[in-house]
Amino acid sequence: MRNLLQLILRYSNFLLLVGLEVVAFILVIRGNKYQQIAASGAANAVTGSVQLVVNNIASYFRLRADNEQLLEENARLNAEIFELLNDQTRQRHDNDTATTRQRTPLASEESPYICADLDYSFVPARVIAFSDDRHHNYITLNKGRRDGIAPDQGVIGKDGIVGVVQSVSTHFAVVAPVIHEGLFISSMIQKNDYMATLHWHVPDIHTASLEDVARHVDVQIGDTIVTSGMSAIFPANMPVGVVSDVSLGEGDSYYDIDVRLATDFNSLRTVHILRYAHRAELDSIQ
Amino acid sequence: MIDWLKYIGLFLLLLFLQVLLLDNLHWLGLVHPFIYLWAILLMPIELPRWAQMFIGAAIGMVMDLFTHAPGIHMAGCVMIAYLRPLLVARYVQDIERMKGAITLQSIGPANYMQMLAVLVVVHHLIIFLLEAFTFSHFGYTLLQIILSSLFSYALILMLEYLRKNT
Numbered sequence: 001m002r003n004l005l006q007l008i009l010r011y012s013n014f015l016l017l018v019g020l021e022v023v024a025f026i027l028v029i030r031g032n033k034y035q036q037i038a039a040s041g042a043a044n045a046v047t048g049s050v051q052l053v054v055n056n057i058a059s060y061f062r063l064r065a066d067n068e069q070l071l072e073e074n075a076r077l078n079a080e081i082f083e084l085l086n087d088q089t090r091q092r093h094d095n096d097t098a099t100t101r102q103r104t105p106l107a108s109e110e111s112p113y114i115c116a117d118l119d120y121s122f123v124p125a126r127v128i129a130f131s132d133d134r135h136h137n138y139i140t141l142n143k144g145r146r147d148g149i150a151p152d153q154g155v156i157g158k159d160g161i162v163g164v165v166q167s168v169s170t171h172f173a174v175v176a177p178v179i180h181e182g183l184f185i186s187s188m189i190q191k192n193d194y195m196a197t198l199h200w201h202v203p204d205i206h207t208a209s210l211e212d213v214a215r216h217v218d219v220q221i222g223d224t225i226v227t228s229g230m231s232a233i234f235p236a237n238m239p240v241g242v243v244s245d246v247s248l249g250e251g252d253s254y255y256d257i258d259v260r261l262a263t264d265f266n267s268l269r270t271v272h273i274l275r276y277a278h279r280a281e282l283d284s285i286q
Numbered sequence: 287m288i289d290w291l292k293y294i295g296l297f298l299l300l301l302f303l304q305v306l307l308l309d310n311l312h313w314l315g316l317v318h319p320f321i322y323l324w325a326i327l328l329m330p331i332e333l334p335r336w337a338q339m340f341i342g343a344a345i346g347m348v349m350d351l352f353t354h355a356p357g358i359h360m361a362g363c364v365m366i367a368y369l370r371p372l373l374v375a376r377y378v379q380d381i382e383r384m385k386g387a388i389t390l391q392s393i394g395p396a397n398y399m400q401m402l403a404v405l406v407v408v409h410h411l412i413i414f415l416l417e418a419f420t421f422s423h424f425g426y427t428l429l430q431i432i433l434s435s436l437f438s439y440a441l442i443l444m445l446e447y448l449r450k451n452t
Contacts, residue, residue, distance in 0.1 A: 050306070131353075133317075
């Protein structure tokens with residue numbers, strides 16, 4: 001017993017090192033599992049405020065580029081409004097004979113997927129910090145619990161999907177972007193609705209790979225990849241990217257597909273967070 | 287007491303430099319220097335070793351808060367806080383009589399440069415490998431470690447020279 005105590009005393013420093021490293025390692029493992037970060041409250045009021053101050057200063061130097069982005073998005077939205085107005089007038093003509101005015105049938109009655117209809121609301125947010133050189137990147141946004149943001153809500157930018165909210169504090173949210181190795185995004189090939197999983201690996205932040213596409217499927221360079229709508233995070237048909245490379249080995253049963261991501265994570269300044277109205281209902285039965 | 291306030295002030299300054307400037311550089315998605323670990327080098331050597339390790343852990347945890355990845359910087363900082371006295375003992379005969387921070391003057395420029403190189407590389411190895419948490423794309427991670435270590439090393443040496451001359 002005495003010898004044992006002496007041994008422990010003699011190596012106390014080393015044992016302390018081992019103990020502290022084990023604690024750190026447990027933290028790392030817990031943090032690496034995407035689901036568990038959400039519970040650990042990694043979005044923090046203090047760190048968020050500091051990053052907000054930096055971003056407020058830095059954003060003055062990018063005003064011109066930001067304006068151009070916003071103008072571009074405005075133009076796209078205007079085009080969409082015109083398209084919708086045209087649709088509406090056409091429908092009114094069709095419904096002239098109908099006796100009651102009902103809510104027009106939603107697209108979700110035609111397709112089995114959740115669609116971007118009245119059930120989603122959009123919260124605009126600004127990117128105040130991000131990383132692009134890690135395996136598990138992050139984006140910090142200036143909207144939080146106060147604005148109705150909660151973990152597992154989808155985030156989209158002007159070009160396509162951006163990521164999924166990981167954790168929130170009162171004023172800030174941390175997002176796991178598509179360029180996060182722990183994130184798997186349910187997507188489909190737009191032309192034939194074939195489901196596949198999008199997954200990103202280091203180092204190229206512009207390219208991800210599309211997994212689980214069997215060899216009988218028709219897939220070509222230039223095909224558009226969109227979200228599948230199989231979860232409440234993203235509605236169906238949100239742009240994800242474009243197929244940039246397809247290869248199939250002699251004996252392989254699955255393709256190796258590279259997808260050029262629609263979103264440029266380096267120039268991302270403003271995003272929208274998607275809030276799905278029937279989230280609680282869906283979660284309660286799933 | 288005054289020394290401790292000075293030390294905490296210096297740590298906050300380093301932390302701000304790290305978080306406000308270096309974490310926002312995004313150099314090619316490859317180079318990410320960490321200079322905050324200079325604070326661990328400046329810890330008084332006469333502290334008991336367990337205290338040095340706990341302070342290292344605390345510094346790492348503060349850094350982890352800013353990078354949204356718990357445990358990674360803590361692991362790196364505890365390791366170099368443990369290694370530092372062992373390395374100093376190689377260069378200084380009577381470590382018992384040594385006091386204060388590890389600086390260019392206190393152990394000599396050549397020794398300092400060697401020791402700093404070892405600590406920076408160990409720290410960066412742990413941090414980048416833990417963040418990756420995989421050996422796939424190991425070449426990329428290795429390149430990140432080498433380039434980032436070089437930049438951190440140069441920046442900390444620069445800071446050390448600046449401190450010496452003021």
